Amino acid sequence: MTRPVYVHDLDGLAAHVRTVRAALPRPVELLYAVKANPDPGVLRTLAPVVDGFETASRGELRRMAEVLPGRVPAAYAGPGKTDEDLAAALAAGVDRIHVESPAELRRLGALAIAAGTSARVLLRVNLPVDAPGASLVMGGGPSPFGMDPADAVECVRHPPAGVEVRGVHAHLASGLDAPLAGAVAAAVVRWSVAEVGAAEVDVGGGMAVDYADPTARFDWVGYGRALADVLDAHPGLRLRIEPGRSVTAYCGAYLAEVVDVKRSHGEWFVVVEGGTHHLRTPAAKGHPQPFTVHRRQDADGPRTDGGPVTVVGQLCTPKDILSRSTAAGPIGVGDVLVFAMAGAYAWNISHRDFLLHEPPEFRTGDPHRVAAEWAARPSRS
Numbered sequence: 575m576t577r578p579v580y581v582h583d584l585d586g587l588a589a590h591v592r593t594v595r596a597a598l599p600r601p602v603e604l605l606y607a608v609k610a611n612p613d614p615g616v617l618r619t620l621a622p623v624v625d626g627f628e629t630a631s632r633g634e635l636r637r638m639a640e641v642l643p644g645r646v647p648a649a650y651a652g653p654g655k656t657d658e659d660l661a662a663a664l665a666a667g668v669d670r671i672h673v674e675s676p677a678e679l680r681r682l683g684a685l686a687i688a689a690g691t692s693a694r695v696l697l698r699v700n701l702p703v704d705a706p707g708a709s710l711v712m713g714g715g716p717s718p719f720g721m722d723p724a725d726a727v728e729c730v731r732h733p734p735a736g737v738e739v740r741g742v743h744a745h746l747a748s749g750l751d752a753p754l755a756g757a758v759a760a761a762v763v764r765w766s767v768a769e770v771g772a773a774e775v776d777v778g779g780g781m782a783v784d785y786a787d788p789t790a791r792f793d794w795v796g797y798g799r800a801l802a803d804v805l806d807a808h809p810g811l812r813l814r815i816e817p818g819r820s821v822t823a824y825c826g827a828y829l830a831e832v833v834d835v836k837r838s839h840g841e842w843f844v845v846v847e848g849g850t851h852h853l854r855t856p857a858a859k860g861h862p863q864p865f866t867v868h869r870r871q872d873a874d875g876p877r878t879d880g881g882p883v884t885v886v887g888q889l890c891t892p893k894d895i896l897s898r899s900t901a902a903g904p905i906g907v908g909d910v911l912v913f914a915m916a917g918a919y920a921w922n923i924s925h926r927d928f929l930l931h932e933p934p935e936f937r938t939g940d941p942h943r944v945a946a947e948w949a950a951r952p953s954r955s
């Protein structure tokens with residue numbers, strides 16, 4: 575086995591999502607944003623713990639129907655929904671359709687009437703949120719996502735036939751730490767209740783994942799306390815969150831074997847079989863993907879001197895950089911690298927057809943056990 579392998583640690587994922595659920599006050603509905611990782615095993619593992627799934631395409635609706643038949647998606651979202659998309663969401667009985675513009679709301683109403691039903695809707699609003707204690711102002715600027723506050727107020731005052739506007743959806747930013755995410759949630763709810771009398775608010779996802787520290791976790795307990803305060807201030811409110819990355823990032827690893835190491839003008843390069851056509855996350859986010867090294871047991875090829883390395887893949891582009899490290903130690907041909915935090919926005923966002931390399935294999939289990947067995951076998955077998 576030399577082909578790269580994705581390993582999903584589903585036991586670890588189950589434990590992690592249970593911790594997240596336990597940190598949130600019970601009335602808060604925890605939805606999982608399917609776009610972060612729609613792997614069937616991941617969806618099945620999350621299903622008993624999360625309150626629902628947020629979908630954003632007909633493909634995701636199909637995936638849900640195949641993997642979790644009978645489980646009606648909690649939300650259908652996303653910009654640029656066609657009539658076919660909206661009709662599919664209605665036909666699937668999706669609990670809430672998140673509407674992005676006044677024109678989309680009118681089209682949805684007409685489709686619902688034609689289907690003999692009515693659509694339960696949250697309006698996605700692009701709110702200027704000035705979170706107390708944070709210098710950051712999010713939303714409120716020009717954006718393809720959501721509608722302006724004044725348009726939302728108008729949609730609530732004069733809704734088109736065929737829709738029931740139940741409240742507000744806001745997904746304003748990503749990479750929020752818990753105090754900031756809590757402040758944003760409170761501000762979104764304040765606006766929604768005060769300006770459109772919302773009975774339901776979905777405050778989105780975007781909880782921070784720190785790729786520089788694979789052991790760090792978003793402070794779900796602190797965030798849960800902030801949401802409890804929000805519920806105390808607005809009794810009877812139906813409150814939803816829809817994280818993706820912070821749920822599944824930790825459960826995936828990408829394993830790749832070193833095929834070459836070399837020095838170029840004074841710097842060490844490590845070339846693996848694989849690359850960003852399988853794991854685009856570091857290229858998309860502009861970070862070095864954290865990795866550990868399993869040394870090839872029968873190694874007799876060249877090794878780096880233990881100094882800084884750049885880890886690259888097999889693509890003929892200088893952008894195919896998986897990682898950089900100053901602390902990885904010597905790395906040699908045949909070693910197996912385990913790239914951690916590859917469970918969200920990883921394989922599913924990768925340009926898998928670029929250069930037409932073979933796809934990776936997929937396994938479940940403990941990535942380090944798989945890597946250790948791989949590194950113990952004779953090279954290139």
Ligand SMILES: *Cc1c(COP(=O)(O)O)cnc(C)c1O
Nearest residue numbers: 607745748779780781817818819
């Ligand atoms: C992508 C997305 C999410 C999930 O965001 P994460 O950063 O993965 O938590 C939630 N809601 C909407 C509307 C999104 O587009």
